[in-house]
Amino acid sequence: MLEARDLTKFFGEVRALNALSVRIGAGESLCLLGANGAGKTTTINLFLAFVEPTSGSALVNGHDVQLDPIGSKRHLAYIPEQVALYPSLTGLENLEFLAELSGHRDHRTDDLLGFLERAGLDAPAALRRVAGYSKGMRQKVAIAAALARRASAFLLDEPLSGLDPAAANEFTEVLADLRRDGAAILLATHDIFRAMELGTTIGIMKSGELVERLDPGSVTGAELEKIYLESMRGGAAGAGGGPA
């Protein structure tokens, strides 16, 4: 479960996030749309306890991330746009390392290969060094790492950018599976149609504020696009949000 309570962040005089209150329960996913600088990445950074909120709080599975940064990350998975792995290690070795970091030393090689398989990476690929991996393959390792650490909350920052359609589709399916299995997902994206596919709620952010909150079942893709573009109009959109 991911929860933001009046979460606010100023960088100096610049307001990056203003009184965000959302709750993403098990099996739910919130897809945040917004221009660059709207506050999407700041929201994710606040959930990761990488920055301190000016006011309010962020909770992961009930742990306040500022009060218990390590405990809150125990079952939290973070997948950025560019998943960085160690190129001289194989996919399996990277996974083993990431699992150990989160305290899961009990996984056998077969278990780890199983996680990779479930994320869409077969064994021969998993045993190759990551130096030759595509972006999509790296993301699969990151998903496998989330499975290995039994993550129940996911923070995804533009994970679909730059993926070819097949890889993006495969990745979306894996995320949908995870959500169905009870994961709480916060996804920051520019991709309206993937947001429609994945989100149980769609939020539109502008200048650090959540200006729209929509049920994807109640709008079509074309309607969402229109709402989004209208939200962005008005001069301020994406112009003054500070670091996102």
Place this chain on the structure above:
Amino acid sequence: MIRAIARKELVQYWRDGRVVTVFGIVALLGLAATVTGWSAVSAMERERASAVAMDREIWDTQGLKNPHTAAHFSRYAFQPTFNLAVFDPGLTDYVGNAIWLEAHYRDPAALRPVEDAVEIQRIAQLNPAWVIQVFGPLLIFILLYGAVAAERESGTLRQLLAAGMRPVSLLLGKAVSAFSLTGLLVFGVLLGSAFLMSAEGIERLPDTGLRTAALAALYLVYLAIFVFLALGVSALSSRSRTALAGLMGIWIVATILGPRIGPDVAGALAPAPSAPEFAARLDQEGADPFWGAGEEAVQRRQRVMDAALAEYGVETVEELPINYDGYLLQASEEFANGVFDTMYAELWGGYERQHAIARGFALVSPTIAAQNVSMALAGTGLHAYRHFADEAEEFRREFVLLLNQEMIDHGGADGYAYVSGNGFWRQNPDFEYAAPGIGEAVRGVWADVIILLLWLAIAIAVAALGVRRGFLGEMAA
């Protein structure tokens, strides 16, 4: 977590051809230096054994001679090159290991060349200790310059932090991996040296086991300083290239410039006398005031004669039951000994001042402090040579007394015409040097130990600063 990070690092090192190559080169250097050290020590010991035997034979077979003339014919005190010189020869190649034992003269051979007293502290030759002192830090810097900075550049740092990794765990994991590799180098070189040190024909220093353990501890502390410095600099640098440049600067100052500039400055600020100048002073001040034609010398000799006459209760020298020439020679010897004590105290005081100035540079170069402690533990430092020189001088005085006493007791009225033969020479003892134990050996280097511990504290503080500040920017990115 620390174990996982350390293991991952070691696997990466292993697969990184550059790291394997650099480690291999340094290990080969260590091996070559160890074998070279053993070969040099073995050769020196063979030469010493041969010289000792020859010296004895020449002494024993010198034939009929006045004992005091024999005291000028003289013998040598040879210092063994002990086993730990294989690991750290220290000043071995810069000072003599034989002292000429002559009447009326204290040979400064152990300090030769006296004008190079500064030079003798400038150790820059291929030996196992030097390889660790210079290449150990270089290896550490090559392993660790990207410890945090490269993780930041590649984006892995942000993900590791997101996975709940504590910054301090990352630093400790990296420290353990670099430490295990460089520790392997230290123990490899020490074990190799220990194996070769035990070879036949090489004399053991007292407390060799304890000294070897202390050397291992010394170098682990020394390398830990560079490990923590590297981690701190890497964490505080925005890019790995910047970290590498900074660390190379530290390496050059600490291991190359500091140990070279320190003694130069010390030599300029507290110059030592030149060898000919010092030898001339020894001759002049030890002999002239006793044997010269000046009033002071005449009176001094008169006082000796008066004392002899009073001691034996006679009126004239001719009535003395002893050989008066021998008596006078021994009196001159005792006079000269007092002069030598003063002059050598000044000389050693000068060296101590130089040493203290050079040690000041340890504040910018922990290598200087490590070298001082290492030489002390290996029994090859300045204090070890002073111990040997003082022991040799003590023996010289006893030996000259023995010869003069022979002349005094048995020379009667023969004066300088009295001669002894091979039977007497064969009874004379050899100089046998007993090196001090570890307690005595390290007495002069406690300041260096404290400086090293201070450096370790500073390095840990730099790493801690890296933990506090070096990760903040990353998190906010």
